[in-house]
Amino acid sequence: MLKLHKNNQFGYSVNIIPKEESNYLLDHCKPVLYTSSGDFPTYDEEMYQTMTQDHHRNRLYKNEIKHQVKNKIVVDIGTGAHANWALYAAQCGAARVYAIELIEDAYLQAKTEIGNSRYADRIILLKGLSTEVDLPEKADICISEILGCPASSEAVIAVLKDAQKRFLKSDARFIIDRCVTQIAVCSLGEDFKNNLGICETDLKYLDRAFNFIGKPFDIRVVIGNFPSSWIVSSSVEMENINFNEDLSKSNSISNSILINQDAKIDGFVCWIQLFGSVKHGQALDTLKIPTNWLPVFIPVFYPGLDVKKGDVIKYNIDIFLKSGEINPDYYFYGDVSRKGRLITEFEFMSAYVSEQFRENEFYKTLFPE
Numbered sequence: 001m002l003k004l005h006k007n008n009q010f011g012y013s014v015n016i017i018p019k020e021e022s023n024y025l026l027d028h029c030k031p032v033l034y035t036s037s038g039d040f041p042t043y044d045e046e047m048y049q050t051m052t053q054d055h056h057r058n059r060l061y062k063n064e065i066k067h068q069v070k071n072k073i074v075v076d077i078g079t080g081a082h083a084n085w086a087l088y089a090a091q092c093g094a095a096r097v098y099a100i101e102l103i104e105d106a107y108l109q110a111k112t113e114i115g116n117s118r119y120a121d122r123i124i125l126l127k128g129l130s131t132e133v134d135l136p137e138k139a140d141i142c143i144s145e146i147l148g149c150p151a152s153s154e155a156v157i158a159v160l161k162d163a164q165k166r167f168l169k170s171d172a173r174f175i176i177d178r179c180v181t182q183i184a185v186c187s188l189g190e191d192f193k194n195n196l197g198i199c200e201t202d203l204k205y206l207d208r209a210f211n212f213i214g215k216p217f218d219i220r221v222v223i224g225n226f227p228s229s230w231i232v233s234s235s236v237e238m239e240n241i242n243f244n245e246d247l248s249k250s251n252s253i254s255n256s257i258l259i260n261q262d263a264k265i266d267g268f269v270c271w272i273q274l275f276g277s278v279k280h281g282q283a284l285d286t287l288k289i290p291t292n293w294l295p296v297f298i299p300v301f302y303p304g305l306d307v308k309k310g311d312v313i314k315y316n317i318d319i320f321l322k323s324g325e326i327n328p329d330y331y332f333y334g335d336v337s338r339k340g341r342l343i344t345e346f347e348f349m350s351a352y353v354s355e356q357f358r359e360n361e362f363y364k365t366l367f368p369e
């Protein structure tokens, strides 16, 4: 049963699924809505634990680190409260590791963890945003896990371009190697739509994101336990970031998606796939394997558009940075056609921070007041 949570500071209300029911939904693998708060500095111990316990993610990163860092100078951007990749790189024989962390509490905890480890003499912890700190020497390897969904949403491109220019030797390598964002069209389940609310446990992260920005806005949302049966189209690549080849991305993407069943569609779903560079290393598809990266839902057609099998959605996505920002905005636009006849056009701005609050039907339903 949905509950309405009132936020007195900003004067808005949000639909929430109470904790007891959220647990039930999670245990029974039912879809659960959260906000995409990882795009903001909202991390706390609970969030770091979720990442530390994400075995699929950890296996991919550890395999990359183990095979690449011996006797190398390493920089770990966004080391987090557990400094896990910095410690593991030192354990695997890195000559020196520079670990950088932006959030004060996480930095302090990382300092304790490194101090209590056997590697304190080889890890230098630095506090601040990587783009604002300097290193005393150039590194051979850059580790980072600041990937969002879409992959570029947590500012990974701007941050790693800066690292490439200021921190790295000309032949330095990035861990991981490549990240692809896939996109498809989805039709949300009726029950989910009729009970549209975020998981109660997500409230504190929503509050932190709004507090960080200083106002409520149409924050991107993600869906845990996303059912593959909700996907009603082919999937295509939306973004392909090849860290070790070319960090400068095209800012505009055009493509077509084929609808493969009659449905009432609500929007796009995007998810990421990660690839390492070590031979025989594993790839990770976050729609198929449960990880801490949840698929993002873009409510372009909400509250629903009837389509038929064989309809074609031509879309464009402009990815751009507002002045002074490092987190991109994504502007979706295009049309839906049936047997070559135009059915409708669409446009939707999925901004890092939207100008307006409750701008479309989806956000008006989620935030009723």
Ligand SMILES: C[S@@+](CC[C@H](N)C(=O)[O-])C[C@H]1O[C@@H](n2cnc3c(N)ncnc32)[C@H](O)[C@@H]1O
Residues within 6 Å of the ligand: 041, 043, 051, 052, 077, 078, 079, 080, 081, 084, 085, 100, 101, 102, 103, 106, 128, 129, 130, 131, 144, 145, 146, 147, 159
């Ligand atoms: C997703 S967590 C990853 C933590 C840890 N590296 C791991 O993989 O488990 C990202 C961390 O990077 C930090 N961060 C993000 N961008 C940063 C930047 N440009 N400079 C320093 N820290 C950053 C965040 O505060 C957060 O602690």
